[in-house]
Amino acid sequence: MKRSIILSLALLAAACGRSASDTMQGYGEADYIYLASQDSGVIGELYVREGDTVEAGAPVFSLDPERLSLSAESAGAQSAAASAAIRTAAAQAVLAQSNFARGQELFERGFYPRARLDSDRAARDAANAQLAQARREAGAAGAASGLARQRVRDLDGQAPAAGTIEQVFLRPGEVAAAGQPIVALLTSENMKVRFFAPEALLSQLSVGAQVLVSCDGCAEALPAHVSFIASEPQFTPPVIYSLDQREKLVFLVEARLDAPGPIRPGMPVDVRLVADE
Numbered sequence: 082m083k084r085s086i087i088l089s090l091a092l093l094a095a096a097c098g099r100s101a102s103d104t105m106q107g108y109g110e111a112d113y114i115y116l117a118s119q120d121s122g123v124i125g126e127l128y129v130r131e132g133d134t135v136e137a138g139a140p141v142f143s144l145d146p147e148r149l150s151l152s153a154e155s156a157g158a159q160s161a162a163a164s165a166a167i168r169t170a171a172a173q174a175v176l177a178q179s180n181f182a183r184g185q186e187l188f189e190r191g192f193y194p195r196a197r198l199d200s201d202r203a204a205r206d207a208a209n210a211q212l213a214q215a216r217r218e219a220g221a222a223g224a225a226s227g228l229a230r231q232r233v234r235d236l237d238g239q240a241p242a243a244g245t246i247e248q249v250f251l252r253p254g255e256v257a258a259a260g261q262p263i264v265a266l267l268t269s270e271n272m273k274v275r276f277f278a279p280e281a282l283l284s285q286l287s288v289g290a291q292v293l294v295s296c297d298g299c300a301e302a303l304p305a306h307v308s309f310i311a312s313e314p315q316f317t318p319p320v321i322y323s324l325d326q327r328e329k330l331v332f333l334v335e336a337r338l339d340a341p342g343p344i345r346p347g348m349p350v351d352v353r354l355v356a357d358e
Contacts, residue, residue, distance in 0.1 A: 107276025109296075109348040110335070113247060114271070115262035118144050119235050124253050129264065131249050135240040142263050144236040153229035160226040163219035170208070170215040177201070177208035244268035247346075269341035274305060276352040277317060277331035285354055286310060292336050295351045298343055302353070305336040 122144035129141050181201040187193035248265040251257050274294050278286055286292075286307055293302035311333040336352070344350060 103282065103354050105276045105278050105282070105334075105352045107274050107334075107350050107352055109344040109346050109350060110273050110275045111247070111267050111346045112271040112273070114241060114244070114266040114268065116141055116238050116240070116264050116266060117260050117262050118142075118238060118257055119259060120144070120149065120232055121257060121259045121261075122146075122148065122236060124251055124255055124257055124263065127249065127251075127253050127263075129246045129249070131246055133246045135244065135246065135266070137240055137242050139240045140237060141240055141246075141266075142238045144257065146233050146236050149229070149233045149236065153226070153233050156222070156226040156229040160219070160222040163215070163222040166215045167212070167219050170212040174205075174208040174212045177205040181205040238263065240266060242266070242268045242270075244271075267346075270337075272341070272344065272346075273308065273335050273337045274344065274350050274352065275333060275335050276350065278310075278334050279329055279331055280314065282354065283310075283332055286334060291355045293353045293355060294336070294338065294342075294344065295353070296344055296348055303342045303344070304339045305352075306339065307334060307336045309333075309335040 124142060125145040126143045127141075128139075128143075129135060135141065181198075181204070184193050184198045184201040188195065188198045244266045246264055247267045249263070250265070251261070251263050257263055288307050288310060290307045292305050292307060294305050295302045314330040314332050317329050317331050334352075338344065
């Protein structure tokens with residue numbers, strides 16, 4: 082009886098040791114989406130606060146449009162003037178062609194001098210060239226006007242996907258440079274965990290392999306799939322130092338959660354391998 086109890090305790094200890102050795106430490110990590118304006122300007126409105134949840138397409142911020150609106154109006158006026166120039170040049174080209182056709186008919190009948198016909202031909206060619214130039218200028222002016230209007234529209238920032246506003250970097254009244262982040266957005270698809278695998282467990286990990294992630298406050302282990310494995314080892318990072326791990330070489334591994342969960346960036350987690358069936 083005593084021998085049986087000792088054997089059972091030994092098996093239990095071995096099982097516990099194996100479970101512990103299959104557990105790797107890590108933390109929550111996120112790939113943030115940084116929302117910015119393509120143009121510089123003063124922030125006019127901020128429609129969100131840190132911690133707000135937003136849907137895809139929801140307004141997030143807008144820059145003061147006054148400066149670019151004036152540019153758009155000017156570009157629109159230039160485009161309208163260029164369109165008017167096309168109409169004038171087209172009328173002149175029609176008239177020049179008519180004069181040349183009439184002169185050519187009279188010349189063939191012997192009632193029109195060649196010098197006058199040559200002059201009409203030159204006038205026709207010049208009018209056609211002027212019309213072509215007016216069309217090119219109108220095309221350029223129209224494109225500039227369209228770009229100016231688009232720049233005004235781009236002053237309004239929308240959420241590209243549903244998620245949570247994690248951080249606000251600039252407030253109304255502050256100047257945002259072109260491309261400078263104004264807010265950071267976290268989507269559930271961009272939440273992941275980073276953990277560190279010892280070399281002994283590396284052979285059991287591969288991109289696409291399933292792992293289970295546990296954390297304080299997690300009701301149950303969360304399934305995730307490995308998305309990245311570092312090719313070079315490193316010493317255990319200070320963020321997960323422990324007395325028995327600080328000298329070990331480990332490999333950085335990343336896994337993406339299968340579904341949204343309570344894990345937040347920086348939260349400590351334990352990661353376990355999924356036992357083969």
